[in-house]
Amino acid sequence: xxxxxxxxxxxxxxxxxxxxxxxxxxxxxxxxxxxxxxxxxxxxxxxxxxxxxxxxxxxxxxxxxxxxxxxxxxxxxxxxxxxxxxxxxxxxxxxxxxxxxxxxxxxxxxxxxxxxxxxxxxxxxxxxxxxxxxxxxxxxxxxxxxxxxxxxxxxxxxxxxxxxxx
Amino acid sequence: xxxxxxxxxxxxxxxxxxxxxxxxxxxxxxxxxxxxxxxxxxxxxxxxxxxxxxxxxxxxxxxxxxxxxxxxxxxxxxxxxxxxxxxxxxxxxxxxxxxxxxxxxxxxxxxxxxxxxxxxxxxxxxxxxxxxxxxxxxxxxxxxxxxxxxxxxxxxxxxxxxxxxxxxxxxxxxxxxxxxxxxxxxxxxxxxxxxxxxxxxxxxxxxxxxxxxxxxxxxxxxxxxxxxxxxxxxxxxxxxxxxxxxxxxxxxxxxxxxxxxxxxxxxxxxxxxxxxxxxxxxxxxxxxxxxxxxxxxxxxxxxxxxxxxxxxxxxxxxxxxxxxxxxxxxxxxxxxxxxxxxxxxxxxxxxxxxxxxxxxxxxxxxxxxxxxxxxxxxxxxxxxxxxxxxxxx
Numbered sequence: 109x110x111x112x113x114x115x116x117x118x119x120x121x122x123x124x125x126x127x128x129x130x131x132x133x134x135x136x137x138x139x140x141x142x143x144x145x146x147x148x149x150x151x152x153x154x155x156x157x158x159x160x161x162x163x164x165x166x167x168x169x170x171x172x173x174x175x176x177x178x179x180x181x182x183x184x185x186x187x188x189x190x191x192x193x194x195x196x197x198x199x200x201x202x203x204x205x206x207x208x209x210x211x212x213x214x215x216x217x218x219x220x221x222x223x224x225x226x227x228x229x230x231x232x233x234x235x236x237x238x239x240x241x242x243x244x245x246x247x248x249x250x251x252x253x254x255x256x257x258x259x260x261x262x263x264x265x266x267x268x269x270x271x272x273x274x
Numbered sequence: 275x276x277x278x279x280x281x282x283x284x285x286x287x288x289x290x291x292x293x294x295x296x297x298x299x300x301x302x303x304x305x306x307x308x309x310x311x312x313x314x315x316x317x318x319x320x321x322x323x324x325x326x327x328x329x330x331x332x333x334x335x336x337x338x339x340x341x342x343x344x345x346x347x348x349x350x351x352x353x354x355x356x357x358x359x360x361x362x363x364x365x366x367x368x369x370x371x372x373x374x375x376x377x378x379x380x381x382x383x384x385x386x387x388x389x390x391x392x393x394x395x396x397x398x399x400x401x402x403x404x405x406x407x408x409x410x411x412x413x414x415x416x417x418x419x420x421x422x423x424x425x426x427x428x429x430x431x432x433x434x435x436x437x438x439x440x441x442x443x444x445x446x447x448x449x450x451x452x453x454x455x456x457x458x459x460x461x462x463x464x465x466x467x468x469x470x471x472x473x474x475x476x477x478x479x480x481x482x483x484x485x486x487x488x489x490x491x492x493x494x495x496x497x498x499x500x501x502x503x504x505x506x507x508x509x510x511x512x513x514x515x516x517x518x519x520x521x522x523x524x525x526x527x528x529x530x531x532x533x534x535x536x537x538x539x540x541x542x543x544x545x546x547x548x549x550x551x552x553x554x555x556x557x558x559x560x561x562x563x564x565x566x567x568x569x570x571x572x573x574x575x576x577x578x579x580x581x582x583x584x585x586x587x588x589x590x591x592x593x594x595x596x597x598x599x600x601x602x603x604x605x606x607x608x609x610x611x612x613x614x615x616x617x618x619x620x621x622x623x624x625x626x627x628x629x630x631x632x633x634x635x636x637x638x639x640x641x642x643x644x645x646x647x648x649x650x651x652x653x654x655x656x657x658x659x660x661x662x663x664x665x666x667x
Contacts, residue, residue: 120430121362121430123358123366123436124433125424140425142425150425152425158602158603159427160600160602160603160606161423161426161606162422162424165422165425
C-alpha cells in the first residue's frame with residue numbers, strides 16, 4: 109500500500125495484463141486505474157452495492173489519459189508549489205516571463221540547458237491560462253509564456269538572467 | 275512428405291485443401307465472434323468434418339496439418355510463457371499456493387476418477403486429470419476483457435490461479451510425457467526425475483540469466499527478433515523433446531525467460547502466426563477424432579463437463595473468499611474459471627498420440643466442445659443475475 113498525498117493507494121499485479129491501482133474516495137466511492145502492458149489504460153469506477161465489481165470501465169489511450177491528468181491536476185500545481193516551499197526552507201519557486209525580446213522566444217527549452225547550467229528546475233510553463241506541467245526539453249518557449257522555476261534564491265536568479273539575456 | 279515435392283497437380287490439390295480448410299476456419303471464427311463464444315469448439319468441429327469419417331475427408335494436406343499442429347502447440351506455449359515473467363510466477367506461487375493446490379486437487383479429480391472407473395489405467399488417469407484440470411487462460415482472459423471484469427477485485431485471484439496452473443503444467447507435461455513413453459516403474463521414475471530436474475534448471479536459468487537471453491535475442495528489427503525467438507523456441511523445444519521433457523514445456527520456458535518490453539513486443543509479433551497454427555492444431559485434433567465415436571461418449575462427456583464446472587466454481591469461490599471478496603465476486607471468479615480449451619486438447623493430443631485408449635480422444639473432444647462453448651456463455655448469462663443478487667443482499 110502506497111500513500112500519495114495522504115491517499116492510500118492499493119496496488120495489485122494482474123499477471124499477464126499489467127497493474128491495477130485503486131483507492132477509496134472521501135465520499136466512499138472506490139475508483140482505480142488498470143495499466144495494461146500494451147499501454148492501454150482503463151479508468152475504473154466500482155459499483156456501490158458490489159464493491160468488487162467495476163461498474164464502469166473507460167478505456168483511455170495515451171493522449172486521453174494525459175488530457176485527463178491535465179484537467180484534474182493543472183489548477184493544483186501552483187497551489188502545490190506554494191505549499192511545497194512553505195515546507196522546505198530555502199526552496200523558492202519563481203514565475204519568470206518570456207519577454208518578446210528574449211533569446212529563447214521561439215526556441216526549445218532544451219536549448220537553454222537550464223538545469224545543467226543553474227541547477228534549478230522548470231516545473232511548468234503557463235501559456236494563456238493553461239498550465240503545461242513538466243514540459244519536455246523539446247517544449248518551445250513563446251513570448252508571453254510564464255516559466256515556473258523551482259530552486260534556491262541564487263540559481264532561480266541565474267535562470268532569470270538566462271531567459272532575458274541568453 | 276511426398277506432397278511437397280510432387281507434381282504441380284498435387285500442389286494444386288494441397289493448396290485447394292489448405293485454402294478451403296483455413297477459409298472455413300475464418301468463416302467459423304466470424305460466426306463465433308458474432309455469437310460471443312470462443313472459436314475453439316468450432317475449429318474442433320471443422321476438424322471432425324475434414325477428418326476420417328467426416329463428410330469432407332482431406333486427401334493430401336494431412337501431413338502438412340500434422341506439422342502445423344506441432345508448431346501450433348509450440349507457439350501456444352511460447353506466447354503463454356511470454357505473458358508472464360519469472361518474478362510473477364514465483365510471487366504467484368508464494369501467495370496463492372493454497373488456492374492453487376485446491377484447484378489442482380478438485381479439478382484433476384473428476385478426470386482421474388472417470389479414467390479409473392472406465393478402466394483406462396493409471397496413465398489414462400494422469401492424462402484425463404490434466405484434461406479436466408486446466409482452465410483455458412486464453413478463453414478466460416477474453417471473457418474477463420469482454421465482460422469488463424478486468425478491473426474487478428476478484429480478477430487478480432482468477433489470474434493468479436491461471437498462473438499457478440500454467441506453472442503446474444510445466445511440471446505436469448514432462449511427467450505425462452515420461453509416463454506416456456511407457457517406461458517401467460524404475461526407468462519411468464528416472465525419466466520423470468530427469469524431466470523435473472531439467473525444468474527446474476531452466477527455470478533457475480530463466481530467473482537468473484533471463485537478461486542474457488534477452489540481450490541475445492533483442493533487436494530493433496522486428497524480422498530479426500521474430501526469427502531469433504522462434505528459432506530459439508524450436509531449438510529448446512527439440513532439446514526438451516529429446517530429453518522427454520515435452521517440446522511444449524521447452525517453448526514455455528523460453529517464453530518465461532523473456533520479459534518486459536521485449537516479451538510484449540515479441541508477443542505482438544507472434545500473435546498472428548500463433549493464431550494461424552493454433553487453429554491448425556485444433557483442426558488436427560479434430561481430424562484425428564472420428565466423429566462417429568464421439569456420440570457414444572457424449573453422455574459421459576456431458577457428465578464430466580457438469581461435474582468439473584461445479585468443481586471449478588467451488589475453486590473460484592474458495593480462492594476468492596480467501597482473498598476477502600464478496601459473494602457476487604466469488605461466483606464470478608468461479609464462472610470465469612470454467613472454460614477449458616487449448617491445453618486440455620494439447621494434453622489429450624499427447625495421450626491420443628501415445629495410444630492410451632481409443633475413447634480418450636473423442637471424450638476429450640466432446641468435453642472441450644461443451645466447456646469451451648458453454649464457459650463464456652455462462653459468464654455472460656450469469657452477470658445480470660449475480661448483480662441482481664448482490665443488489666438485493
